[in-house]
Amino acid sequence: MDIATRVYNHQWKIDPIVRSLIDTDFYKLLMCQSVLRNHPTTQVTFSLINRTTEVPLARLIDEGELREQLDHVRTLSLTRGESTWMRGNTFYGKRQMFTPSFMEWFENLRLPPYHLDRVGDQYELTFEGAWPEVMLWEIPALAVLMELRSRATLRDMGRFELEVLYARAMTRVWDKALALRDLPGLKLADFGTRRRHSFLWQDWCVQAMVEGLGEAFVGTSNCLIAKNRDLEAIGTNAHELPMVYAALAKDDDALAAAPYQVLADWQEEHSGNLRIILPDTYGTEGFLANAPDWLAGWTGIRVDSGDLVEGAETAIRWWQERGEDPREKMVIFSDGLDVDEITRLHGLFADRVRVSFGWGTLLTNDFRGLAGDDLAPFSLVCKAVAAEGKSTVKLSDNPAKAMGPEDEVKRYKRVFGVGDQRVREVVV
Template identity: 60%
Template sequence: MASIDLAKRAYDHGWRLDPIVRSLLDTDFYKLLMLQLIWRRFRDAPVTFSVINRTTSVRLAEEVDEAELRAQLDHARSLRFTNRELIWLGGNTFYGVKSIFSPDFLAWLADYRLPDYDLSRGADGQFRLEFSGSWADVTLWEIPALSILNELRSRRALRRMGRFELDILYSRAKTKLWSKIERLRQLEPLALSDFGTRRRHGFLWQGWCVEALKEGLGGAFIGTSNVLLAMNNDLEAIGTNGHELPMVLAAMAGEDKAALRAAPYRVLEEWRAAYDGNLLIALPDAFGTQAFLDDAPDWLADWKGFRPDSAPPIEGGEIIMKWWASKGRDPRERLLVLADGLDVDGIEAAHAHFKGRVRTSFGWGTNLTNDFRDCAPVEAPGTAAPVAGLQGDAGGGSPGGETVGQRRKGHRRPGRDRTLSAGVRRGGPGTSGRACLIRNR
């Protein structure tokens, strides 16, 4: 990957189709872990996932060619898991566990393909892109859909640039990243991983970033969330679970208030029944961190750690540490996975704040794989940040119904929680979904 001339490749785009998604493993590892649980416990639950653009000033349907988008989506649908990929998944050790993916699940993956999509253009200059079907079939569309939209927008911006402008762009971006790596080298101890797949500038650029981190940080770079890059670079695949699970189960609860309140904790019970050890990392913020902790079962305090994903790292970490202490647990024996909007300044500050008080691991996303700010000789629209996001629509109630977050009044901290204004809606053709929005950060 490091030997690829990124500027020349961007300039020479003359082939019929340069695939953005090259493999079904070009996804986040937590999607596969969650998929195995979904397939085993909830595979037939009907869902609809919708790609949305919350940056309404960017008229995505006017920036991205619809024919190109369809070609990329169709190519992604043509992909299958290869024998090599399935053997690697089945025989590798993840988080210290051999054969974490069961033979029957891998046999199902061997015949898997992404389901069909529904694409149209709205009068507001935005695409309407939806994926409907069983939860097990639809969930893997999340990462490819976001990657395709974001990279097509990046490619359009790059087409406006000359050969030497592209060379300068990538040279500056490489220098910028390496200067960040040099700062991170000063932090000891450090555990850092790449979390930048869905927000990346492009697959090849993400690959360069991963190789740079591997060489520049050595053992402090503990892996990547991108399964394909983990396999190709002999790295640990990183990731546990996401907001999708509790939001789906909350939507499935319908009007049952007790089931709705219990949904986030039922997810944890299902998770610990499927996985254990190093994979026991809790995500507390789907409907509000403090409310989640107030009702959390005592056994959760014995899990390895938490990923406070919707609060500033120091603020979110302190809330979790206070909760551990209230349960009589020593935070120094627990792990905080910090990954919300981080760049080097934030990593340095959180590292200094928590050093010696709790173990930390940092997931570096957008500001790793899509930081081209001030790198272009003449800034081209679309070179700086991604815009697309995903929300899940849920059925089981009246159309146009309230969000699950609204129904869990008192179980949601306003402002930064991932439900935001999207949430999982009752109304629509399925049961459940996801509300992880990619915003400019």
């Protein structure tokens, strides 16, 4: 029987990295449904940006291999079983989270073309077209680049050297579980799809957390793994919504209103634990100060940049000012987390709010120091850079994560009343 497997494997042209359209973050699908309803024809451009320029992706990764992987992603379509899972499952306790009309559209989707150029030691990889289609390239594009870079490093290693590499990485992940398992009332989810070491590795890490953390591990943002391992799919919404809404704004007043319009649209579709505010796109402080009262009624807030303690304290003060009880509110931390930071934040806030953690890169790609630094995670993103021909802007609570043309950044800062910000190193 090994013969059959071996012969079957002979026939592979490539070992595909992304093998399913739902090997993506749950919130991409939620946002996609929202975008398809509210902005089905908006033209956008997504672009891959390697913030860690010291990692020379174009020297490490063969262009032909990269094209083969991206071409393979374009052959994918939703399988019957995947469709059944999305239609039949409950998400956040709700049936039919995805409407029949969205599902029909999704079942017929193939991802649109990509544009790939080599510029120096980096790749320029962009996607243009209708927002609901283009946006679904983000996660597979990142996963392909991340894993090809891993493979480039692993290629020259011996069999036992490889086994021990993974032994070390497994030990490290398990030690993290052991360090976290005794935090009372911990709630933690895997948010590590986009910068994972590889698909199989993410799948391993998630299963290790299921065994190691038990009830404290509430699920994964990866839909395929959630489906295969019978876990909760986790996620709400991301910066791309306010960024595109803002780029589409006709004038400064519309710009100032755009981030709230995003959430007004969102509120029409979602309730409960899906009503999570992501306030930092144009500065958390101003966003909350100018927010309409109905937003204070939402379930919680996601703190994704800047000083995480300050971000949570700002939210708590804001809820108190608006007459809400913070103890009933959820605070989800999701920026550069690892064991120490999770432990510290849990200690500071577990008694004051409902704390939860979206643990990303340092869960699914902590290979720091294991092959020198050739496998260390790096800061690769794939962002909406333009909508209907206008550049998007992100300010964030950390200027190191800001993006957009200089004059537009200046204008956004004025409109959103963002003053001086402290630069913080982007961990991953």
